[in-house]
Amino acid sequence: xxxIVRIEDLHKSFGGxxxxxxxxxxxxxxxxxxLIGPNGAGKTSxxxxxxxxxxxxxxxxxxxxxxVDQLPMHHRARIGLARTxxxxxxxxxxxxxxxxxxATRRYPGESLARILFRRRSVDAFRQQxxxxxxxxxxxxxxxxxxxxxxxELSYGQQKRIGLARALMSDAACLLLxxxxxxxxxxxxxTIIRVIREEAQAGRAVCxxxxxxxxxxxxxxxTVFMFNGCVLASxxxxxxxxxxxxxxxxxxxxxx
Amino acid sequence: xxxxxxxxxxxGINVILATSFNLILxxxxxxxxxxxxxxxxGAYCSGLLAIHLQIPVPxxxxxxxxxxxxxxxxxxxxxxxxxxDYLVIASIGFQLGILHVINNLEFTGAAGGxxxxxxxxxxxSRSLVFVLLIAVVAACAVMLVGWIxxxxxxxxxxxxxxxxxxxxxxxxxxxxxxxxxxxxGSGMAGLAGALYAHYFAYVTPEQFGIFTSAALLTMVVVxxxxxxxxxxxGAVLLTTLPQAITFLGLPVxxxxxxxxxxxxxxxxxxxxxxxxxxxxxxRGGGGLEAWSAxxxxxxxxxxx
Ligand SMILES: Nc1ncnc2c1ncn2[C@@H]1O[C@H](COP(=O)(O)OP(=O)(O)OP(=O)(O)O)[C@@H](O)[C@H]1O
Ligand SMILES: [Mg+2]
Numbered sequence: 001x002x003x004i005v006r007i008e009d010l011h012k013s014f015g016g017x018x019x020x021x022x023x024x025x026x027x028x029x030x031x032x033x034x035l036i037g038p039n040g041a042g043k044t045s046x047x048x049x050x051x052x053x054x055x056x057x058x059x060x061x062x063x064x065x066x067x068v069d070q071l072p073m074h075h076r077a078r079i080g081l082a083r084t085x086x087x088x089x090x091x092x093x094x095x096x097x098x099x100x101x102x103a104t105r106r107y108p109g110e111s112l113a114r115i116l117f118r119r120r121s122v123d124a125f126r127q128q129x130x131x132x133x134x135x136x137x138x139x140x141x142x143x144x145x146x147x148x149x150x151x152e153l154s155y156g157q158q159k160r161i162g163l164a165r166a167l168m169s170d171a172a173c174l175l176l177x178x179x180x181x182x183x184x185x186x187x188x189x190t191i192i193r194v195i196r197e198e199a200q201a202g203r204a205v206c207x208x209x210x211x212x213x214x215x216x217x218x219x220x221x222t223v224f225m226f227n228g229c230v231l232a233s234x235x236x237x238x239x240x241x242x243x244x245x246x247x248x249x250x251x252x253x254x255x
Numbered sequence: 256x257x258x259x260x261x262x263x264x265x266x267g268i269n270v271i272l273a274t275s276f277n278l279i280l281x282x283x284x285x286x287x288x289x290x291x292x293x294x295x296x297g298a299y300c301s302g303l304l305a306i307h308l309q310i311p312v313p314x315x316x317x318x319x320x321x322x323x324x325x326x327x328x329x330x331x332x333x334x335x336x337x338x339x340d341y342l343v344i345a346s347i348g349f350q351l352g353i354l355h356v357i358n359n360l361e362f363t364g365a366a367g368g369x370x371x372x373x374x375x376x377x378x379x380s381r382s383l384v385f386v387l388l389i390a391v392v393a394a395c396a397v398m399l400v401g402w403i404x405x406x407x408x409x410x411x412x413x414x415x416x417x418x419x420x421x422x423x424x425x426x427x428x429x430x431x432x433x434x435x436x437x438x439x440g441s442g443m444a445g446l447a448g449a450l451y452a453h454y455f456a457y458v459t460p461e462q463f464g465i466f467t468s469a470a471l472l473t474m475v476v477v478x479x480x481x482x483x484x485x486x487x488x489g490a491v492l493l494t495t496l497p498q499a500i501t502f503l504g505l506p507v508x509x510x511x512x513x514x515x516x517x518x519x520x521x522x523x524x525x526x527x528x529x530x531x532x533x534x535x536x537x538r539g540g541g542g543l544e545a546w547s548a549x550x551x552x553x554x555x556x557x558x559x
Contacts, residue, residue, distance in 0.1 A: 051424055052423075053420060072423070073423040073424055074425075074427055074428050074429070077423070077424055077426035077427075078426040082425075089418050090417075091414045091417040091418060091421070091422075092417050092418075093413055093417055094410065094413055094414060094417065098410050099414075101410065102410060102414045102427065103426070105426065107426075109406065109408040109411050110411075110428075111431070112408055115406065115408055122407065126407060168425075169425065
């Protein structure tokens with residue numbers, strides 16, 4: 001099988017709080033995995049571990065066969081990890097289009113020497129990146145906002161910009177942290193379509209959401225987390241039929 | 256006349272210092288206050304090279320700037336591990352440590368300072384020529400920083416300052432940018448120091464202490480952090496202001512504390528009331544916004 005991301009025996013705790021307790025998971029190419037669980041289950045922490053925001057205590061993470069768990073964040077991003085953030089994390093003094101341009105795979109402004117001595121190729125990269133950003137903004141339905149300051153858009157719009165920004169690098173693995181929070185109306189369908197298209201393009205997608213009907217709509221497989229443990233995996237309907245899990249989700253007792 | 260020219264030399268030096276400090280602190284958001292130590296390194300290295308190795312002054316000036324550039328690793332490397340308030344503390348440690356060394360070495364002249372530094376140029380209109388030279392260098396400094404912070408590289412600097420984690424998660428290397436900003440900014444400070452040394456022929460360690468950090472910080476904040484012209488405006492204002500106070504004829508025991516009070520008041524006033532400084536637009540404050548009124552905005556965002 002072609003696992004894009006493989007997580008093995010991953011462990012992480014902050015003092016007494018265990019956010020990853022022997023997690024074993026893999027995300028396949030073309031697959032959309034839903035990740036659900038109550039507040040504080042460790043979903044965002046798992047994304048932080050995979051993308052390199054926090055180092056694991058033990059275990060391994062591989063991306064297309066390469067060990068990445070000791071690599072710095074930007075290095076992992078370059079070899080194929082893209083993520084969005086639960087609280088959008090826009091570059092707040094920059095326009096929407098500039099927010100996207102930063103995420104270009106071959107960023108034109110990577111080094112001053114290149115800007116100085118290879119002006120032509122830098123211009124060409126910028127041109128390409130701008131076109132790509134325009135296409136992505138079109139896809140998330142925000143092309144008309146390209147010159148506005150990202151921070152001045154609504155929360156749901158910022159979520160969509162965050163998604164578009166994560167798509168700029170054509171990463172093999174997409175980690176989406178609550179992409180639907182604040183997204184309403186027509187935009188809901190738009191996001192579903194975009195995520196499906198990205199999976200069809202062969203990327204492995206993992207989506208964290210509290211909106212269970214959205215997870216049911218979009219995911220091929222759903223994973224339930226609680227207290228840092230992966231408790232179950234299956235379809236949303238299988239998981240919701242399990243009364244123990246629903247109790248946990250809605251604030252029940254420890255199993 | 257000579258007095259006015261000397262003040263103009265000081266203005267030029269301070270424009271270079273404030274502009275380069277703004278690159279690091281305002282644009283880069285890198286909270287290092289150790290900028291004066293690179294000013295010192297440029298001054299002392301260039302002076303010592305010219306005195307002891309008889310290196311021609313123009314060359315020693317460039318070498319002084321180069322050494323400051325290399326030694327900027329002393330703060331850029333810690334900045335890869337710590338940021339914000341911790342970097343302030345680490346940088347103060349670096350600054351005080353090197354000052355302590357300078358203060359106690361015999362060949363740097365210790366606390367008495369380095370004297371008899373050969374001057375860059377002589378002759379009847381030496382000051383005028385030097386003013387012209389420093390004006391050209393200062394203009395180049397402003398233009399260089401302006402060039403660095405515009406366009407693609409500038410966009411990356413801004414994004415790194417806004418949110419380093421989000422920036423890194425997009426595959427961008429924040430480490431490279433920090434090293435480059437510190438190297439260029441510190442090199443410029445070293446150049447300013449070397450020019451100072453070969454004009455006044457005399458430097459003392461106390462010129463490069465925390466008080467100078469405060470003065471430079473005031474120039475950047477008052478003029479407008481992360482703006483092109485702000486540091487220039489701030490440097491002109493805050494170099495001439497103390498000179499103007501001198502005419503009041505107050506005793507030194509009052510003068511020195513008075514300056515400190517003025518600087519502190521200005522910084523606090525601007526951080527709270529006008530974080531964008533005199534020249535900034537509606538938004539701004541650059542790297543200082545975390546310490547300013549707009550910190551409330553960030554707190555709101557992070558709380559989500
Ligand atoms: N850097 C950190 N230091 C200390 N504790 C942390 C850190 N990051 C997360 N935690 C704690 O780990 C637990 C799991 O947090 P996490 O954000 O992963 O949960 P989550 O499943 O994403 O929840 P939510 O659905 O509310 O977003 C929480 O109790 C949180 O307070
Ligand atoms: Mg979360």
